[in-house]
Amino acid sequence: MSKDFERRLDSVLPTVAARFGTPFHIYDERGIQETCSAFEAAFQHTAYREHFAVKGLPNPVMLRMLADRGLGFDCSSLPELTLAAQAGAVGHDICFTSNNTSRVELEAALRLGALITVDDVTVFDKLVAIGDVPETLCFRVHPGTGGAEVGESYLGKAESAKFGVPVDRLVELCARARQHGVRSIGLHMMLGSGFLSYQPFLRSLDLLLEQADRLHESLGVAIEFVNLGGGIGIPYRPTEDVFDLPGLGRAIHDRLARWERRHGVPRPRVLFESGRFVTGPHGVLVTRVVNRMSKGREYVGVDAGMSALMRPALYGAYHHVTVPGGADRPLEIVDVVGSLCENNDKFAQQRELPATREGDFVLIHDTGAHALSMGFAYNGRLRPQELLFRRDGSVERIRRAENEGDYFATLDFAPLRLAPSELPVGAV
Ligand SMILES: Cc1ncc(COP(=O)(O)O)c(C=O)c1O
Numbered sequence: 001m002s003k004d005f006e007r008r009l010d011s012v013l014p015t016v017a018a019r020f021g022t023p024f025h026i027y028d029e030r031g032i033q034e035t036c037s038a039f040e041a042a043f044q045h046t047a048y049r050e051h052f053a054v055k056g057l058p059n060p061v062m063l064r065m066l067a068d069r070g071l072g073f074d075c076s077s078l079p080e081l082t083l084a085a086q087a088g089a090v091g092h093d094i095c096f097t098s099n100n101t102s103r104v105e106l107e108a109a110l111r112l113g114a115l116i117t118v119d120d121v122t123v124f125d126k127l128v129a130i131g132d133v134p135e136t137l138c139f140r141v142h143p144g145t146g147g148a149e150v151g152e153s154y155l156g157k158a159e160s161a162k163f164g165v166p167v168d169r170l171v172e173l174c175a176r177a178r179q180h181g182v183r184s185i186g187l188h189m190m191l192g193s194g195f196l197s198y199q200p201f202l203r204s205l206d207l208l209l210e211q212a213d214r215l216h217e218s219l220g221v222a223i224e225f226v227n228l229g230g231g232i233g234i235p236y237r238p239t240e241d242v243f244d245l246p247g248l249g250r251a252i253h254d255r256l257a258r259w260e261r262r263h264g265v266p267r268p269r270v271l272f273e274s275g276r277f278v279t280g281p282h283g284v285l286v287t288r289v290v291n292r293m294s295k296g297r298e299y300v301g302v303d304a305g306m307s308a309l310m311r312p313a314l315y316g317a318y319h320h321v322t323v324p325g326g327a328d329r330p331l332e333i334v335d336v337v338g339s340l341c342e343n344n345d346k347f348a349q350q351r352e353l354p355a356t357r358e359g360d361f362v363l364i365h366d367t368g369a370h371a372l373s374m375g376f377a378y379n380g381r382l383r384p385q386e387l388l389f390r391r392d393g394s395v396e397r398i399r400r401a402e403n404e405g406d407y408f409a410t411l412d413f414a415p416l417r418l419a420p421s422e423l424p425v426g427a428v
Pocket residue numbers: 053056074097190193194229230231232273274275276277369
């Protein structure tokens with residue numbers, strides 16, 4: 001969360017909370033627009049497109065804002081495809097980068113004319129079986145041990161990740177694709193997530209260009225685009241540096257220019273599927289203290305929990321926590337907790353924070369991506385509302401909080417029954 005957003009939010013917080021109630025995620029339009037501008041500036045000399053990863057922040061108002069800004073979308077499920085289409089995306093505005101993909105999902109992506117990323121040979125087999133192999137296809141490459149040296153992330157070590165076509169099967173698969181009428185080929189690789197240095201992206205690019213060389217030599221195919229995935233990190237900790245996007249832009253431009261000179265084939269376009277980098281730092285979860293408990297540790301119980309933000313519980317991820325107006329208060333070491341019946345329902349553990357009492361605001365930073373969208377309804381602890389802090393200073397509710405009606409909605413369905421007489425003989 002930028003200092004500027006924090007300052008602007010602080011000045012309106014009591015009024016916004018009085019109007020909408022807490023908890024809420026609030027997103028900063030100004031900050032998101034500035035990040036879009038930063039992308040444009042960093043890649044001004046490269047033919048590129050950023051496809052926002054819908055999984056990061058699947059809210060129609062936000063997606064429309066990004067579409068108006070010229071971004072495409074990265075989708076990996078049917079509802080994400082629907083959201084992208086509703087935001088106005090058509091054809092190759094959408095990258096469909098799924099895994100463990102079903103035929104139904106592929107058919108939906110084909111209907112929209114999305115750019116399909118083949119994550120496994122079975123995806124290609126399904127396209128053949130459907131009888132609709134697109135002229136343009138992207139192949140996600142599994143780097144094998146080649147990608148391992150960039151380190152680990154929550155996607156797992158490259159050699160044990162479930163994603164992608166193994167490099168040693170790529171040429172064979174692309175040859176088949178050509179036989180089925182594929183004319184334009186792109187390659188995809190995502191080594192991990194949350195990288196704060198740009199070296200892993202250059203490593204992906206190099207690995208993909210190596211494969212581009214192989215495809216050119218063996219099949220005479222020139223790769224038209226490379227998709228470097230998402231994974232650009234944001235500084236969740238105040239001590240971390242901001243990702244050097246201009247540096248990545250320059251390095252990619254130089255790499256591709258050198259490659260083009262050496263190989264005499266046009267350099268591929270560059271696609272990204274960043275989610276976190278675009279919206280992550282521009283969201284904050286606003287909560288209020290509902291309980292102060294003292295037993296072994298000091299606990300600050302707030303009115304939101306894992307259903308609003310799972311990352312700390314799921315990955316042990318750090319999210320910065322602040323207490324507005326707390327600068328002059330004494331500090332104490334606390335755990336900031338939600339109400340789920342899980343002991344890891346904690347936004348922060350043993351964190352030094354200004355002393356709080358019931359009713360105080362507590363802000364959980366950097367919840368603009370992979371926050372509400374990862375939430376779940378376990379324990380009937382429902383997901384909070386989303387607000388948008390517009391550039392003109394207005395604040396708008398862009399998703400209401402879940403209520404009991406939503407929680408019970410899946411119990412409301414037409415009766416469907418399998419009679420004993422329909423079961424195999426002897427089953428009952
Ligand atoms: C294939 C793919 N693309 C894009 C993303 C978005 O990643 P991030 O939000 O870290 O940029 C992910 C995240 O899991 C992903 O798996």
